[in-house]
Amino acid sequence: MTEEKAKSARAGAAAGQPRGIEQIIKAAIDRGASDLHVKAGDVFRARIDGKLVPLTKHRLTPEQTKSIAQHLIASDEDRARLDRLRDYDCSWGMPGVGRFRVNILRQRSSFMIVMRVIPFDVPTFDTLKLPAIIASGR
Secondary structure, eight states: OOHHHHHHHHHHHHTTOHHHHHHHHHHHHHTTOSEEEEEBTSOOEEEETTEEEEOOSSOBOHHHHHHHHHHHOOOHHHHHTGGGOSEEEEEEEETTTEEEEEEEEEETTEEEEEEEEEOSSOOOTGGGTOOHHHHTTO
16 A cells, blocks of 8 residues: 555544545555454554554544444444444455454443454465364364
């Protein structure tokens, strides 16, 4: 991602715009993220190589986090009752980028979102880099 596109993505995300969110998600996937964390009062973060890494510089407001949650919920009925939800699980996908297991939960008076990346391809035994002793059982 060019620096100009990265700035645009950060600006869009800071404004809570879905397009900016999707650019940040794509950048995280390109960097090998396994999870994305979105929380009011914090920046977008991704788990990359086991560490939580900031993806943006601007902290999200509760309104922005709510807007992101609404963007990830596919059902109009569920979106309409978002303010009453305490915990919500769903799946979400971005064509050509990835599929995600999404958990939206209420944390105090705002939302927190965790997105787990679901790979398109099932990993092979070799790509999992498991100990050789396990391979003997195949």
